[in-house]
Amino acid sequence: MTAIEASERLVESDRERWTTDPAGQAVYYPFGPAASGYIVADDARERALKEADRYFKAQVSRMGWLISGVLIFALTIANSSIDLGTNHPILTFFGLGMYAGLLQLAAWRWRQPVLGPLLQGLPRVPPVASSRRALTFVVCAFPVLLAVIYLALRLYDLQLDAEDAKTGTLGFYPSISLYLLGGGAFILLPVFAWTKTSEVGIKTREIVCLLLLALVPLGCIGGAVWNFCDPQPSIILSREGLDCDGKRVLWADIRNLDLREKSAWVKFAPHGAASAAPSTAVCRLRGLNVPFTQVFEAMRSHWRTAHPTPAIVPKS
Numbered sequence: 001m002t003a004i005e006a007s008e009r010l011v012e013s014d015r016e017r018w019t020t021d022p023a024g025q026a027v028y029y030p031f032g033p034a035a036s037g038y039i040v041a042d043d044a045r046e047r048a049l050k051e052a053d054r055y056f057k058a059q060v061s062r063m064g065w066l067i068s069g070v071l072i073f074a075l076t077i078a079n080s081s082i083d084l085g086t087n088h089p090i091l092t093f094f095g096l097g098m099y100a101g102l103l104q105l106a107a108w109r110w111r112q113p114v115l116g117p118l119l120q121g122l123p124r125v126p127p128v129a130s131s132r133r134a135l136t137f138v139v140c141a142f143p144v145l146l147a148v149i150y151l152a153l154r155l156y157d158l159q160l161d162a163e164d165a166k167t168g169t170l171g172f173y174p175s176i177s178l179y180l181l182g183g184g185a186f187i188l189l190p191v192f193a194w195t196k197t198s199e200v201g202i203k204t205r206e207i208v209c210l211l212l213l214a215l216v217p218l219g220c221i222g223g224a225v226w227n228f229c230d231p232q233p234s235i236i237l238s239r240e241g242l243d244c245d246g247k248r249v250l251w252a253d254i255r256n257l258d259l260r261e262k263s264a265w266v267k268f269a270p271h272g273a274a275s276a277a278p279s280t281a282v283c284r285l286r287g288l289n290v291p292f293t294q295v296f297e298a299m300r301s302h303w304r305t306a307h308p309t310p311a312i313v314p315k316s
Contacts, residue, residue, distance in 0.1 A: 017053060021125065028053075030115055031108065033128035034135035038119050049118050056111045071099065087291050089177035090150055093184055097142050145184040152180055156228055160289060163231060170302075171233030172288045172295050179227070182220035234288060235295060237302045242266070244283035251306035257299065259285075262292045264299055 017029045021039065026046050029037040030053075040046045075092075156176055164171050236243035241250035249268050256267040264283040283299075285292035 018050070019128075027125055028119075029127070030111070030119065033131035035127050037125045037127065038122040039125060040122060045118060045122075049115070052111075052114050052118065056107075056114070060107045060110070067103065086175045086177045086287065089153065089181055090146065093146060093149060093181055096185055145187070149180045149184055152224070152228070153177065156231075157289065159228070160231060163233075167236075168238075170237040170298060172235040172237075172290060172298075173231045173233050174227055175287055175289045176224040176227050178287075179220045179224035183217045183224065185217075186220070187217035235283065235285075235299075237298055239302075239306075242283070242299065242302070244281075247281065249281060251303055254303055254307075257303050259296045262286050264296055 017032060019027050019029075019033070019037075021027050026040045027037045028040050028046075028049055029035060040049060153176070160171065160173050233243075234245060241248055241252075242254070244264075249266055253268040254266055255269055256265075258265045258267075262285050264285055266281045266283060268279060268281065285295045288295055
């Protein structure tokens with residue numbers, strides 16, 4: 001990297017927190033332009049603040065990637081073990097918001113012992129109006145999105161109950177929780193990022209990035225709307241048998257029903273081959289509108305009703 005490129009990168013980094021007022025004085029926003037800033041008229045103090053700010057920004061960025069990686073790993077484990085995003089979407093969404101706020105608070109508390117003395121005695125200026133509005137919009141929109149997610153899930157459950165009442169069966173449908181979480185978590189980012197970048201001039205590559213970023217929540221919302229408007233059950237339990245992903249097995253043919261790794265293992269006797277070795281079918285229970293244990297208990301209840309004294313088949 002040349003000296004000119006390095007200098008341009010530093011200027012690009014500084015523009016997020018530094019600007020100038022109409023009098024040509026440097027203004028520093030330690031929390032960004034959405035919070036109050038400080039007029040820095042002393043060149044020596046300005047250099048010291050920029051050096052400290054660049055250092056902490058690099059360190060916070062590295063720590064942020066590390067902490068985010070740990071969080072993603074923890075969420076992956078939690079989702080694989082208890083289907084966190086499907087079974088507890090409201091708690092998950094609230095936790096993500098709290099994580100973002102605590103991360104910002106921790107970053108400032110880390111920088112405050114160094115930046116605090118440098119900012120002492122400097123005249124303060126109000127925040128940039130557009131950035132303040134963007135931050136207020138994000139903060140106020142968070143509880144609204146939380147309520148919208150809860151309402152959408154509630155209406156979805158009522159709609160599914162109505163569908164089952166019409167067909168006289170018990171159906172389990174694809175969950176829209178992850179779609180709503182993805183849409184809620186990402187829908188605010190393009191708006192907030194557009195407001196911030198428009199203040200200091202926006203480049204073509206930034207417009208492309210924002211458009212690509214906007215595709216994520218739009219895709220998630222589209223998936224939720226598709227399933228909400230036209231719910232198609234993945235598993236159907238009736239008096240006669242079990243339908244799973246288009247495959248139908250009669251309860252009378254099922255020899256054994258077991259649960260392994262969040263999948264129902266159905267051992268059944270093929271039609272016309274009662275003496276032959278039973279076949280085994282796997283019915284996936286994940287990603288549904290209710291916990292997988294509830295799905296399996298409903299399947300086992302229907303099976304036991306059809307088999308008051310089911311034959312015990314030794315495991316091969």
